Structure formats: structure tokens, C-alpha cells
Amino acid sequence: MKAIAGGSAAPNKARIDIWESLIRLVIVIISLICLLPFIHVVSKSLSSDSFVIANKVFLWPQGFTIEAYRKIFADASILRSLYITIIVTVLFTILGMILTICAAYPLSRAQFKGRRVITFIFLFTMYFSGGIIPDYMNINNLGLMDTIWSLVLPLSFSAFNLLIMKTSLTSGIPVSLEESARIDGAGHFRILFSIVLPLSKPIMATLALFYAVGRWNAYQDALFYIKHEISLRPLQLKLYYLVIQASESFQLEASQVQLSNPEVLKASVVVFATLPILCVYPFVQKYFVQGVMLGAVKE
Amino acid sequence: MKAASASPTNHSPLLRRKQGFGYYLQRDWQLYLLVMLPLAFVIVFKYLPMTGLVIAFKDYKIARGFWGSEWAGMQVFQDLFAKPDFIRAVRNTLLLNVLDLCFSFTMPIVLALLLNEIKSIRFKRINQTVLYLPHFLSWVIIGAIAYQLLSEGGGVVNNLIELMGGTRIPFLQQDTNWLISYLVIGVWQSMGWGTIIYLAAMSGINPEMYEAATVDGAGRWRKVWNITLPSIRATIVTLLIMALGKVMDGSFERIYALQNKATTEFTTTIPVLVYRWGIESGNFSRATAIGLFQSVIGIILVISADRVAKKLGEDGIL
Numbered sequence: 001m002k003a004i005a006g007g008s009a010a011p012n013k014a015r016i017d018i019w020e021s022l023i024r025l026v027i028v029i030i031s032l033i034c035l036l037p038f039i040h041v042v043s044k045s046l047s048s049d050s051f052v053i054a055n056k057v058f059l060w061p062q063g064f065t066i067e068a069y070r071k072i073f074a075d076a077s078i079l080r081s082l083y084i085t086i087i088v089t090v091l092f093t094i095l096g097m098i099l100t101i102c103a104a105y106p107l108s109r110a111q112f113k114g115r116r117v118i119t120f121i122f123l124f125t126m127y128f129s130g131g132i133i134p135d136y137m138n139i140n141n142l143g144l145m146d147t148i149w150s151l152v153l154p155l156s157f158s159a160f161n162l163l164i165m166k167t168s169l170t171s172g173i174p175v176s177l178e179e180s181a182r183i184d185g186a187g188h189f190r191i192l193f194s195i196v197l198p199l200s201k202p203i204m205a206t207l208a209l210f211y212a213v214g215r216w217n218a219y220q221d222a223l224f225y226i227k228h229e230i231s232l233r234p235l236q237l238k239l240y241y242l243v244i245q246a247s248e249s250f251q252l253e254a255s256q257v258q259l260s261n262p263e264v265l266k267a268s269v270v271v272f273a274t275l276p277i278l279c280v281y282p283f284v285q286k287y288f289v290q291g292v293m294l295g296a297v298k299e
Numbered sequence: 300m301k302a303a304s305a306s307p308t309n310h311s312p313l314l315r316r317k318q319g320f321g322y323y324l325q326r327d328w329q330l331y332l333l334v335m336l337p338l339a340f341v342i343v344f345k346y347l348p349m350t351g352l353v354i355a356f357k358d359y360k361i362a363r364g365f366w367g368s369e370w371a372g373m374q375v376f377q378d379l380f381a382k383p384d385f386i387r388a389v390r391n392t393l394l395l396n397v398l399d400l401c402f403s404f405t406m407p408i409v410l411a412l413l414l415n416e417i418k419s420i421r422f423k424r425i426n427q428t429v430l431y432l433p434h435f436l437s438w439v440i441i442g443a444i445a446y447q448l449l450s451e452g453g454g455v456v457n458n459l460i461e462l463m464g465g466t467r468i469p470f471l472q473q474d475t476n477w478l479i480s481y482l483v484i485g486v487w488q489s490m491g492w493g494t495i496i497y498l499a500a501m502s503g504i505n506p507e508m509y510e511a512a513t514v515d516g517a518g519r520w521r522k523v524w525n526i527t528l529p530s531i532r533a534t535i536v537t538l539l540i541m542a543l544g545k546v547m548d549g550s551f552e553r554i555y556a557l558q559n560k561a562t563t564e565f566t567t568t569i570p571v572l573v574y575r576w577g578i579e580s581g582n583f584s585r586a587t588a589i590g591l592f593q594s595v596i597g598i599i600l601v602i603s604a605d606r607v608a609k610k611l612g613e614d615g616i617l
Contacts, residue, residue: 162337224578
């Protein structure tokens, strides 16, 4: 019996190993396709002009120099964009979290009358909106055009994040815990601040990251709403004008020699703008994965 | 003890029938106060703009203002439907989204099936970290990287092609090539991230099923086909229906970061047209009309998708 099992297992195992290696190979290739573009751009940003013009840079810097980065840090408008982006992202994330909690906590309470209607009012915005132009005219009428508030306020309520938070509060907080607090005479505010929020730290971290990364990466609203106040352009919009439209030139210092080839500078701006995301990415990735799972579980 | 804890819960259903809304407002005023703030935001920034949709039925003149402009009935829509640009934008929106669905929807399933075959957790985790990465980049960055890689003059891909004796290909500067690049970049960005939900569904499969199949002599392929795929069928159908509900949507940011002056054939989609007509040229009525057209078709698609999902016995999306 044992001998038969061993005999049939041996060739089977060998075959599996070949398949497994093949699958591993395919996965590694796909991973490399995701990774190599960055490595190329980083290499380019650290190479000297002549090698880049001669198309000699692949995955390793040629003629190593950090000249391009020095120029970026000397460019006041790029640093200003970074500053704007940081301010907007922080304000947006704080406001977004406040709104989400204020909406999710009442809607997760069974005794809250009118909760179906209010939930519908919130969630309807996921499926239907006025659209680009009505939003634009609204921002204009509210006098928010060309202010950072046009980037902070309109998108700070997210029905999708509300849904995740509500699901988490409904299923994650034991009802008995809340009931005992109520018997002890605690009001809703007290329950929210002393029980619900401390127990919801992981989900709050996840949603704060959703808000922050979403805001950091978006440029559509800035393109629409920040038109004349060039100093209020967030980093992504600045990058758009610099690299994609190439309509704006780098504000090089007068004493410096004009670069013959902007490609190196473009590459280094891309790295400059990506670096903050890359730095936090390994630490926040698991929160995002959790958030996606929660988002997939409906109501 | 039991009676004491049960009494407050028994108490309220008895009262509920008799109390008006004022009672609840008084009892739960803190909850109503909390919900006021987000409600105010939603009304000001989501519902208030919806009133602006009326200008799709007006001959909007900035000087006359929102309410002073003359009603135009369906004239704006009639003009809109006659525009060749409109037809092209609808065609492009559908074309790009349907093609996207073919590739960006299927690749995560394939990749998830591959990852599911890997036993080493460490190998899986390292690769997943790399595979999820493109999802975290903005479209501006992705567009910038795409030009660094694919441009005809100095793109590294073309440099490699030339090194191997081929001729340079204008990946982003020619209509059909642009379309292919657009799709490939979409797959690149979303493939890894899209596996998360499928991998979660796969981790819920009872391992005994695989063991039983192994005893019955099923090979690797057979197990994927007869166990893994049927187990994630519900997930696939739900996500597919949700994706179908979105075929009239369009990411403005993605297309705007990848477009350039050399190719215009496929880059004119509905959101791009809204931007060009409305914000760039100031034709607000027409731009609002095309946006409304898109929203209405969009919500019809979402509702039908939901109906279909429920008919098939899957969870709906509404």
C-alpha cells in the first residue's frame, strides 16, 4: 500500500514542480513589468544629459549625477506645489474623516429614525451626479474658484467610504457593549467617543488612507478649478503642465545653463512626485487590501 | 437578571407605535445633530449642482444668469445629437470601455488563478506588493512614465527595438497604436489590484475539495477548472455586472494624461468633450446636456445591471 502510494507520488510531484516553476516564472515576469518602468525612470533621472540624448540609459544610471534633483529643489514653484498638495491633503483627509464618522455612526444605529431615507440621500450620489459643468458652476457660484477650498470641500464626502465605515460599525461593535454603556447613562456622544471610535481605529486608518491617497493623486478638479492662481496648483497639476503638456518650462536659475534636453528633468520630477507615495506604500498596503475587502461586502 | 436586561428593549417597541417624530428627535437629538453636517455637505456639493442641470434645457447666457436665460426646450439636445463630435465621443466612450472590459476585467482573474497556485506565502507576498504598486500612482505620473517609455524619439522601449534591429514604433502618436497602448497601460495599472477580491474568494474555498479531487486523480488544470473557477463564479458575475453598469462612464484623468496632439481619433470621449465645450469654450448648455445624457444612460445601465444580477441570484449592487 505504502509502496504504491510512494510510486505514484514521485512522478506526480516532479510534474507539479515544473508547473509551479513555470507559474512562478510568469508571475515574476509580470511583477518585473510593473517594477521596471520605475527603475528606468529613476535611472534616467540620475543620468547625465549626453547619455540620455544618445538613448543609452536602460536600467542603470549612466554618468551618474544628481544635477536634476538639485534643480528641482531650487525651483520654488515645484516646492510650492508640493506644499499646496500637503496642505490640501491634510485638510481634506481630516474633513473627510469627520464627515464619514458623523454620517456613519447615526446610520449604523438601529434606533435612528429616518435612517433609510438619509442613507438613500447619501448613497444616491454614488450613482447620479450633476456632472462636470453643474459642479463647476456650483463652485463658481459659491465663490470657491481659485481657492484651495475648491479642492478640499466638494469631494470630502465619499458615499463609498461611508458605506465601508457603516458596514464596519454595524458589524464590528458589539451591541451589548453599547447597551451596557447606555444603561450606565452614557449619551450618544459619549458612546461614540469612548467606545465606537477607539474600537474602530483600524478602519479609520484605512479610510484616512483612502482619502489621503485619492486626494494626493487627483488632478482633474485642480485642472478645472485652479485657473488663474498659478501659485495654488497642486503637485499633480504642476506635473501635468510640466511633463505631459510641456507648456511650462522649469524655472531655472538665471546663472544656470539651460538644459539641452528636458528628459532628465522630466524623469526626476516624476520620481520626486512619486517618492512620497513609494515611501508610505509598503506600510499602508495592507490597510488598503482590508478596505477593498470591506468595500466588497455590501451592507 | 435576564428580565432586567430585556426590559429596555421590550420597552421601546411598545412605545414606538404611539410616538411621533418629535419623540425620536428629542431622544436621539445627538444623532440628528451629527448627521446634519454631512447632510449639509451632500446638499451643497452634490444636490445643489443637480439644479444646474436645467441649463441643458435653456439657452444659457452668462450675462442673463441662471434663471434669466430663455428656455430652449429640447433644442440643445437636438443640436447636440446632430454634432459629429457627439457621435464620435459616444462611440469612443463605448469602444474604450468595452475593450477595457475585455482586457482589464479578465487579466486580474488570470493573475489571481496563477497566484492561487503558489504555495510559498513569502513569494506570493513579495510579488503582490509589487503588483499592487501601479494602482497607487496618479494618472499624471503614469502618463509621464508612459511617455518616458513609449515615445518615438527617446522612449526606452523603442531604443530596445532599435538595438535589436527593428524600426521605431510611434506607440502613442498614431491612432490605433495609441488605442492599444491605452488598453495595455490600463491593464498594467489595474491588473494586480484587481486580484484582491478574487484571491479573497479563493481563500474561502474548502481545501478538502482539492484533496478529494487529488484522490480522484484530478490534475492541476482540472482542479482550477472544476473547483476554483466555479467557486469564484459569483464574484466574477457580480464584478462583471458592476463593470457593465459603468460602460458609459469614463475616466477623464486617464484619457487626459495619455492623450496628445498627434492622436485625436480615439481620445475624444464624453468627459473630454464636456471639458472642451464647457470649461474651455464656455458653451455651458451643450456641455451640460452631454453630461446629463451620459448620467441618464449611466443610471439606466446601473439599474439594469442590478436587475440582471438579482435575476441571476447574485447580490445586487443597489
